[in-house]
Amino acid sequence: xxxxxxxxxxxxxxxxxxxxxxxxxxxxxxxxxxxxxxxxxxxxxxxxxxxxxxxxxxxxxxxxxxxxxxxxxxxxxxxxxxxxxxxxxxxxxxxxxxxxxxxxxxxxxxxxxxxxxxxxxxxxxxxxxxxxxxxxxxxxxxxxxxxxxxxxxxxxxxxxxxxxxxxxxxxxxxxxxxxxxxxxxxxxxxxxxxxxxxxxxxxxxxxxxxxxxxxxxxxxxxxxxxxxxxxxxxxxxxxxxxxxxxxxxxxxxxxxxxxxxxxxxxxxxxxxxxxxxxxxxxxxxxxxxxxxxxxxxxxxxxxxxxxxxxxxxxxxxx
Amino acid sequence: xxxxxxxxxxxxxxxxxxxxxxxxxxxxxxxxxxxxxxxxxxxxxxxxxxxxxxxxxxxxxxxxxxxxxxxxxxxxxxxxxxxxxxxxxxxxxxxxxxxxxxxxxxxxxxxxxxxxxxxxxxxxxxxxxxxxxxxxxxxxxxxxxxxxxxxxxxxxxxxxxxxxxxxxxxxxxxxxxxxxxxxxxxxxxxxxxxxxxxxxxxxxxxxxxxxxxxxxxxxxxxxxxxxxxxxxxxxxxxxxxxxxxxxxxxxxxxxxxxxxxxxxxxxxxxxxxxxxxxxxxxxxxxxxxxxxxxxxxxxxxxxxxxxxxxxxxxxxxxxxxxxxx
Numbered sequence: 001x002x003x004x005x006x007x008x009x010x011x012x013x014x015x016x017x018x019x020x021x022x023x024x025x026x027x028x029x030x031x032x033x034x035x036x037x038x039x040x041x042x043x044x045x046x047x048x049x050x051x052x053x054x055x056x057x058x059x060x061x062x063x064x065x066x067x068x069x070x071x072x073x074x075x076x077x078x079x080x081x082x083x084x085x086x087x088x089x090x091x092x093x094x095x096x097x098x099x100x101x102x103x104x105x106x107x108x109x110x111x112x113x114x115x116x117x118x119x120x121x122x123x124x125x126x127x128x129x130x131x132x133x134x135x136x137x138x139x140x141x142x143x144x145x146x147x148x149x150x151x152x153x154x155x156x157x158x159x160x161x162x163x164x165x166x167x168x169x170x171x172x173x174x175x176x177x178x179x180x181x182x183x184x185x186x187x188x189x190x191x192x193x194x195x196x197x198x199x200x201x202x203x204x205x206x207x208x209x210x211x212x213x214x215x216x217x218x219x220x221x222x223x224x225x226x227x228x229x230x231x232x233x234x235x236x237x238x239x240x241x242x243x244x245x246x247x248x249x250x251x252x253x254x255x256x257x258x259x260x261x262x263x264x265x266x267x268x269x270x271x272x273x274x275x276x277x278x279x280x281x282x283x284x285x286x287x288x289x290x291x292x293x294x295x296x297x298x299x300x301x302x303x304x305x306x307x308x309x310x311x312x313x314x315x316x317x318x
Numbered sequence: 319x320x321x322x323x324x325x326x327x328x329x330x331x332x333x334x335x336x337x338x339x340x341x342x343x344x345x346x347x348x349x350x351x352x353x354x355x356x357x358x359x360x361x362x363x364x365x366x367x368x369x370x371x372x373x374x375x376x377x378x379x380x381x382x383x384x385x386x387x388x389x390x391x392x393x394x395x396x397x398x399x400x401x402x403x404x405x406x407x408x409x410x411x412x413x414x415x416x417x418x419x420x421x422x423x424x425x426x427x428x429x430x431x432x433x434x435x436x437x438x439x440x441x442x443x444x445x446x447x448x449x450x451x452x453x454x455x456x457x458x459x460x461x462x463x464x465x466x467x468x469x470x471x472x473x474x475x476x477x478x479x480x481x482x483x484x485x486x487x488x489x490x491x492x493x494x495x496x497x498x499x500x501x502x503x504x505x506x507x508x509x510x511x512x513x514x515x516x517x518x519x520x521x522x523x524x525x526x527x528x529x530x531x532x533x534x535x536x537x538x539x540x541x542x543x544x545x546x547x548x549x550x551x552x553x554x555x556x557x558x559x560x561x562x563x564x565x566x567x568x569x570x571x572x573x574x575x576x577x578x579x580x581x582x583x584x585x586x587x588x589x590x591x592x593x594x595x596x597x598x599x600x601x602x603x604x605x606x607x608x609x610x611x612x613x614x615x616x617x618x619x620x621x622x623x624x625x626x627x628x629x630x631x632x633x634x635x636x637x638x639x640x641x642x643x
Contacts, residue, residue: 057388091421100420107387107424112411118377119412122384122392129340129366130389149407152377159372306422307457308481 001207007277009051009206010265015281016043016066017262019075022285023065023082023096027241031293032082035111036096037063041236042169044206044261046070049167049231052213053137055105056165057127059120060139062097062111067139071104075288085295092298093306105134113174114140114147117166121153124162124226135163135220137213143174145188154228158195161225165216166192168230169203175239176247192228203231204259234259322492324466325355325431327500328473329393333363336391339477342369343378343395352397353433353492375401379408379430383416386426393477399434399448399486406451413482414457429476431485433492435525435576436613436624440489445613445620447577452484453554453586459483460553461506464527466496468551471504486553488525509560510549517543517643518634519564521587522574523550530574532627533634540631541638553583561587562595569600570641572634576624579607601641606633 001009020038027036039046043066050058050070060067068078073089081088082096089099090109098109107123110116120138127136144150145168157164168188172179180186189198197219201212209231216227234256238245248256266274319327333339345352347360347370360368371378375396382392396402402409409430416424434447453460459481463469469487476483512527513534518541522530527549534545546564550556565571571591573584588603608624 059384090419090423093421094419098419100416100423102387102423108416108420110412112407115380115407115411118380118408119384119387121377122381122386123388124384125369125381126385126388126390149374149376149380152372152374153380155372156374156377156381306418306420308459309417309422309425 001210006265006268007273009047009210010262010269010274011277011281012047012051012070013043013206013262013265014278015075015284016047016069018281018285019065019069019079019288022079022289024241026083026289032096033084034095035062036082036241037239038237038241039063039066039235041256041260042066042171042203042233044264045169045203045209045231045233048206048209049137049139049213052210053165053217056134056217057105057107057123057136058139059107059116059123059136060109061113061116061141061144062109064099064109065096068099068101068106071101071106073099073101073104073106075284076291079288079292080295083292083295084297085292086298087295114144114150116140117144117153118149120164121157121162124157124164125160128160128162133221135165135217137165137167139167139169141174142168142170142172142179142188145191146182154192154195157226161223163220163223164226165213165220166226166228167213168228169233170230171233171235173235173239173247175243178247187230189228189230196226196228198228198230200230200232203233204261204264206261206265319466319496319498320492321463321466321469321494321496322353322355324470324498325473325487326357326359327498328470328477329356329359330362332474332477333359333367338389339391339393340367340369340385341393341395342371342382344371344373344397346370346395351395353489355492356395375404376408379405379413382428382430383408383412383426386428387424391427391477393429393431396430396432398444398489399432400443400446402430402432402448409452409458409484410455414455417481418457425480426482427480429473429483429485431473431487433487433489435488435490436620437489439615439617439620441615442612449486449553450577450581450583453583457482458554460486462486462523462551462553464491464524464549464551466494466498467502467504468506468510470498470500471502472506472551475506486524490525507552507555507557509551509557511546511560511564512549513545513547515544515546515568517568518545518570518572518638519561519568520545520547520572520574521550521561522547523553524576526574526576526625529625529627529630533631536631537634537638540635541643543638543643556587556590558590558594561591565591565595565598569598571599571603572606572637573603574606574625574630576608578610579605580610582607604634604637606630
């Protein structure tokens with residue numbers, strides 16, 4: 001990987017880490033509410049996957065702050081959204097779990113486990129019909145692979161030969177339930193094998209993820225149909241801020257944290273460059289927080305806006 | 319023209335006018351549609367725009383959502399309302415909510431259409447009506463059609479709208495004949511006055527409109543009144559202006575629906591009338607609805623579980639006599 005590309009990758013990972021740490025802090029201070037799912041530990045996977053797929057459409061889950069940042073959505077507009085402010089990327093209507101920005105080809109932030117997978121299939125169908133040169137990526141966890149609609153989606157995408165990357169972030173836990181307790185095997189790629197080629201990658205190694213997603217992107221561009229990537233990863237925090245992470249032993253957490261994706265890239269960079277990038281990321285997040293604290297609340301008069309596209313509920317009668 | 323042919327014509331015109339209109343569902347393409355609504359579209363527009371899907375209702379609507387995000391205008395057919403239950407996550411959590419959750423950044427020009435209601439001895443898993451659930455969901459427009467004219471104009475309008483529309487048909491209406499004036503100014507959001515009258519407002523939709531019309535001569539003769547029959551057509555939004563004008567004139571409301579009475583859609587209309595037309599009413603409103611039972615297979619039991627022209631007439635005559643008519 002080229003130096004500049006590596007620096008961008010690293011910067012965005014650190015930005016993601018700093019963003020999540022700030023979100024955690026402001027959740028505890030009461031500025032952020034609802035469910036907050038932190039991506040700490042999985043930043044390498046989130047950032048590298050987005051950067052290797054810069055021109056495609058992305059559908060993802062509620063653990064998406066870092067992916068949104070990597071897509072180029074500003075830290076300010078994401079933090080504002082977490083704070084529920086009018087200037088948030090979803091106008092304060094979505095919150096942490098629902099970051100939408102079609103101008104960055106980013107369609108959520110879906111909080112129904114597996115519910116966004118058929119949406120990605122439909123979008124990939126549209127791209128194929130339009131003969132567009134970009135494909136679609138859908139990101140989901142190991143837990144989502146137990147939903148029925150996941151299998152419907154594998155089947156449909158393969159039957160229609162759609163330009164779609166299925167990216168499974170296998171962090172082995174569906175909230176507090178280890179995948180081995182509810183599945184006959186722990187390799188999620190096995191579930192996709194009858195339908196499409198599969199790739200497996202160490203999700204804690206951002207460079208490896210970048211290379212694997214690039215390979216997958218090349219594959220779907222050729223019109224061969226979909227491909228499945230299983231990225232083995234590990235989250236450092238609980239499922240959400242309301243999860244005390246009691247189901248993992250200190251030893252298991254040590255092994256997990258030893259694989260910190262940021263520490264893995266750090267030695268590849270010049271130490272002064274690395275320090276500057278880290279400082280810059282901290283600054284960007286601090287500005288985002290400062291901005292969010294002062295940002296305006298949504299106007300009460302807008303409460304029912306955007307239920308329908310022309311505004312009020314009864315537009316259709318006019 | 320038959321009701322199903324009117325729907326087919328609407329499809330045909332919409333797909334000819336706009337290349338981004340596609341349709342998807344089980345047996346909609348090569349087979350021609352379970353109720354022949356999509357007949358010949360496959361031959362005309364090709365497999366890529368008339369998409370045969372596997373039996374996977376959640377994916378049918380879920381894919382339609384993604385297609386709309388991707389710039390298409392999908393019309394999804396679900397074989398019956400009963401199967402639409404498998405797609406309720408996509409209909410409610412995704413189709414109805416993404417526009418709002420995204421602050422209007424995502425628009426979803428989608429039509430999900432399906433038939434519902436009691437046909438003939440199809441038993442409980444093929445006979446139910448679910449408009450009451452869907453009309454209660456913010457973010458969904460819920461249209462019905464009781465005539466070929468309403469079917470043609472309603473579906474065309476639904477496809478043109480940039481918002482998600484649930485378009486409900488009735489299994490027994492597909493072969494109903496009626497005139498279709500493609501040039502008419504038909505607004506599917508407006509309730510239709512099927513028959514004007516002065517003393518009782520009979521509100522209904524879908525197949526019950528026909529049953530009400532069949533019952534009306536006997537009601538009018540027995541009670542010596544004239545009935546105004548209103549077809550709501552749009553269940554959400556509700557054309558309350560037309561209802562209010564009618565109730566101001568007649569002072570009496572009868573709501574007739576096929577779905578189960580408890581929590582049924584008609585409760586919304588009666589509730590609205592109680593709130594907004596209380597002083598116009600000269601009698602307590604009457605609700606005629608299906609029984610609170612799964613639909614049975616046996617024909618006698620089946621017919622006893624839903625309103626029929628005869629039961630509608632008898633209930634209204636009895637109510638009328640108790641209330642000064």
